[in-house]
Amino acid sequence: MATIERRQVEKVFGEVHAVKPMDLTINSGEFVTLLGPSGCGKTTTLRMISGLESVTGGQIYLGDRHVTWLAPSERDIAFVFQFFALYPHMSAYENIAFPLKAEGESQAAIDQRVDEVVEMLQIRHLLGMRPGKLSGGDQQRIALARALVRRPEAFLMDEPLGALDADFRERMRAEIKRLHLDQEATTVYVTHDQIEAMAMADRIVVMSDAVVQQVGTPAEVYYDPSNLFVARFIGSPGMNLVSGNYRDGAVKLTEESSYNFPAEWQTLLATGLPDSGNVIVGFRPEAAQIKSEGQLVGEVYASELYGAYTMLHVMMAGGEEIVHIRSDRLGRHDIGATVRFDLDPEMVRFFDPTTEMAIRR
Amino acid sequence: MTNVILQQITKRFQTVTALKDVSFAIEDGEFFVLLGPTGAGKTTTLRVIAGLEHQDEGHVLFDDEVIDYVTPADRDIAFVFQQYSLYPTMTVYDNLAFPLRSPLRKTPEEEVRTRVTEAAEKLRISHLLERKTARLSGGEMQRVSIGRAIVREPRVFLMDEPLSNLDAKLRESLRVELQHLQKTQGSTTLFVTHDQVEALTMADRIAVLNEGKIVQLGSPDDIYDRPENMFVAELVGTPGINLLNSSKENGSLYVENSPVKLAVDYPTDKLPAQFVLGVRPEDVNPDPDGDFEGEVALIEPLGVETILHIRSGEQTILSTVSGITHWNIGDSVRFDIVQEHLHFFDKASQARIPVKRLLAEA
Numbered sequence: 001m002a003t004i005e006r007r008q009v010e011k012v013f014g015e016v017h018a019v020k021p022m023d024l025t026i027n028s029g030e031f032v033t034l035l036g037p038s039g040c041g042k043t044t045t046l047r048m049i050s051g052l053e054s055v056t057g058g059q060i061y062l063g064d065r066h067v068t069w070l071a072p073s074e075r076d077i078a079f080v081f082q083f084f085a086l087y088p089h090m091s092a093y094e095n096i097a098f099p100l101k102a103e104g105e106s107q108a109a110i111d112q113r114v115d116e117v118v119e120m121l122q123i124r125h126l127l128g129m130r131p132g133k134l135s136g137g138d139q140q141r142i143a144l145a146r147a148l149v150r151r152p153e154a155f156l157m158d159e160p161l162g163a164l165d166a167d168f169r170e171r172m173r174a175e176i177k178r179l180h181l182d183q184e185a186t187t188v189y190v191t192h193d194q195i196e197a198m199a200m201a202d203r204i205v206v207m208s209d210a211v212v213q214q215v216g217t218p219a220e221v222y223y224d225p226s227n228l229f230v231a232r233f234i235g236s237p238g239m240n241l242v243s244g245n246y247r248d249g250a251v252k253l254t255e256e257s258s259y260n261f262p263a264e265w266q267t268l269l270a271t272g273l274p275d276s277g278n279v280i281v282g283f284r285p286e287a288a289q290i291k292s293e294g295q296l297v298g299e300v301y302a303s304e305l306y307g308a309y310t311m312l313h314v315m316m317a318g319g320e321e322i323v324h325i326r327s328d329r330l331g332r333h334d335i336g337a338t339v340r341f342d343l344d345p346e347m348v349r350f351f352d353p354t355t356e357m358a359i360r361r
Numbered sequence: 362m363t364n365v366i367l368q369q370i371t372k373r374f375q376t377v378t379a380l381k382d383v384s385f386a387i388e389d390g391e392f393f394v395l396l397g398p399t400g401a402g403k404t405t406t407l408r409v410i411a412g413l414e415h416q417d418e419g420h421v422l423f424d425d426e427v428i429d430y431v432t433p434a435d436r437d438i439a440f441v442f443q444q445y446s447l448y449p450t451m452t453v454y455d456n457l458a459f460p461l462r463s464p465l466r467k468t469p470e471e472e473v474r475t476r477v478t479e480a481a482e483k484l485r486i487s488h489l490l491e492r493k494t495a496r497l498s499g500g501e502m503q504r505v506s507i508g509r510a511i512v513r514e515p516r517v518f519l520m521d522e523p524l525s526n527l528d529a530k531l532r533e534s535l536r537v538e539l540q541h542l543q544k545t546q547g548s549t550t551l552f553v554t555h556d557q558v559e560a561l562t563m564a565d566r567i568a569v570l571n572e573g574k575i576v577q578l579g580s581p582d583d584i585y586d587r588p589e590n591m592f593v594a595e596l597v598g599t600p601g602i603n604l605l606n607s608s609k610e611n612g613s614l615y616v617e618n619s620p621v622k623l624a625v626d627y628p629t630d631k632l633p634a635q636f637v638l639g640v641r642p643e644d645v646n647p648d649p650d651g652d653f654e655g656e657v658a659l660i661e662p663l664g665v666e667t668i669l670h671i672r673s674g675e676q677t678i679l680s681t682v683s684g685i686t687h688w689n690i691g692d693s694v695r696f697d698i699v700q701e702h703l704h705f706f707d708k709a710s711q712a713r714i715p716v717k718r719l720l721a722e723a
Contacts, residue, residue: 199661302540304562308643
């Protein structure tokens with residue numbers, strides 16, 4: 001398997017800068033997701049790697065081959081789309097064998113290779129069927145098998161689970177990841193679903209407005225988002241972001257709530273903030289703990305049972321901001337109830353309200 | 362507001378029976394959710410209540426009064442659909458005012474202004490009032506649709522998958538707004554969805570519908586903690602419940618094809634020799650001193666929690682743990698299973714085997 005390297009690759013459509021110059025190296029055997037809202041440039045990025053879209057500037061390397069101007073078929077890359085493009089008149093077997101036949105492989109070689117992927121995906125019972133007879137999930141399995149059968153240098157997947165229902169998507173998510181662990185194929189996977197990206201990726205490339213916002217492991221983008229966009233986009237619900245003002249050791253969050261940060265944050269707060277003292281305090285829902293003597297106070301706006309836990313939505317007293325607090329299963333409160341809470345200092349993050357960038361220790 | 366009662370409703374479309382003997386009562390001010398897969402009969406139920414379909418058998422009552430032959434318009438219902446049907450050339454204000462200005466109601470303009478302003482505040486769309494609806498985002502449009510339903514204070518709200526077309530973030534925030542609005546207004550609401558998260562998070566009570574029948578009716582806690590059958594058990598919860606073929610021998614419970622053996626401290630004499638054991642992933646806890654041994658087969662870090670796929674013998678058992686963990690694939694892992702939360706199902710009928718009753722009888 002090969003590394004994929006992009007050097008200053010960009011794409012302009014007419015007046016639209018769809019992808020601004022971007023460096024990115026995907027290591028051999030790595031699973032990387034391109035994550036972002038629709039229109040952020042993630043699919044265009046993927047299509048440039050595949051050769052389906054030409055680049056406006058920059059170079060693409062596959063291993064040590066310079067492939068920027070090679071046709072898609074010369075790049076040795078397999079593609080899986082959201083919509084399973086299977087041939088309806090062929091059986092599942094014929095669909096899977098098709099890429100090998102097209103390359104003129106011997107029947108024995110084809111049979112052996114098809115047999116391997118069929119075993120891996122456990123789809124032997126489907127081989128004789130036409131795609132029209134198969135469920136959406138099984139069709140997507142056949143599409144995957146067809147991509148795998150060629151042993152390509154790299155896999156590119158564009159929202160392959162987007163058309164499946166939630167329950168099935170979860171199962172296929174695990175299947176694709178397991179397959180990746182078996183094959184160790186370099187994989188670039190496009191999705192707008194942050195849960196999918198977190199669950200599957202070795203590294204996530206978060207994109208917005210044609211620009212890479214952050215590249216990192218799931219833990220890095222979750223715990224240490226580089227800016228407000230990533231903080232909001234990752235997590236469900238996203239990171240709580242509350243505007244405040246720092247003075248004399250405490251951050252005033254609303255007229256009625258101030259928070260005294262422990263010593264380990266004081267240097268950063270005293271030196272890292274803009275002169276105004278304005279700061280955005282970020283914390284994940286699990287970083288807040290309901291406590292009767294908590295420093296912060298608010299009123300329960302809504303309370304949601306998720307099964308294993310309850311998510312409380314709390315309107316900060318004296319403010320307009322709703323913060324999300326993960327509470328345990330029995331931690332229910334009526335709407336309108338007053339609750340006090342504290343923050344786990346280890347899990348608090350700070351952002352500059354003007355630049356929207358993280359202020360780091 | 363109003364209570365709504367369905368008495369033994371049956372509805373057929375040619376040869377297909379869409380609803381079979383469906384009965385339930387929505388209390389005054391209740392947030393009632395109909396949950397089920399596509400084709401379960403959810404939308405048909407909603408249309409029968411609205412009067413858009415007429416049932417073949419049974420009765421619909423509002424405030425204990427039979428309204429079988431009352432026209433849809435006279436039932437005084439407000440709808441919110443998946444597709445927002447707003448007037449694109451009108452402003453948000455005029456869209457909200459529209460139901461009040463209809464010839465049937467003829468509300469004085471002053472009252473229209475008061476009600477529209479109030480509704481806009483509740484839905485946090487006051488800043489959009491002068492905007493044309495064609496220029497709104499999907500989430501804003503759905504807020505306006507909900508606003509248009511609440512301005513006229515109907516007897517009942519009927520909502521048919523109103524959040525399905527929105528992206529995940531918007532869905533989350535509107536869920537919170539809807540719950541807050543419903544609770545503070547005390548409006549009687551029937552909400553139809555196929556999304557178990559929406560049902561668990563918003564409902565006072567949930568009716569689970571499958572193939573035209575109610576398979577369970579209860580609070581979100583009932584549905585999650587005491588599913589009546591395997592269908593309901595699998596329908597709610599992400600990741601899904603572990604359903605493990607198991608057997609009983611000498612008072613111990615054995616999970617098939619795995620070393621997992623549970624010596625439960627309650628009587629199991631009413632359990633059949635073979636049954637299905639249900640364990641929610643949050644009840645499978647990695648613990649260095651755990652009773653069972655397995656290997657980490659897959660890790661899915663979601664942020665707030667991580668899903669561990671634990672391979673134990675030939676079985677894969679899902680476990681959820683807090684935060685993003687430091688497990689690696691291939692690690693050996695010891696784990697425990699919380700015995701108080703075990704679920705038992707009959708293999709053939711898939712129905713719940715009530716262990717509490719077993720306990721009471723012991």
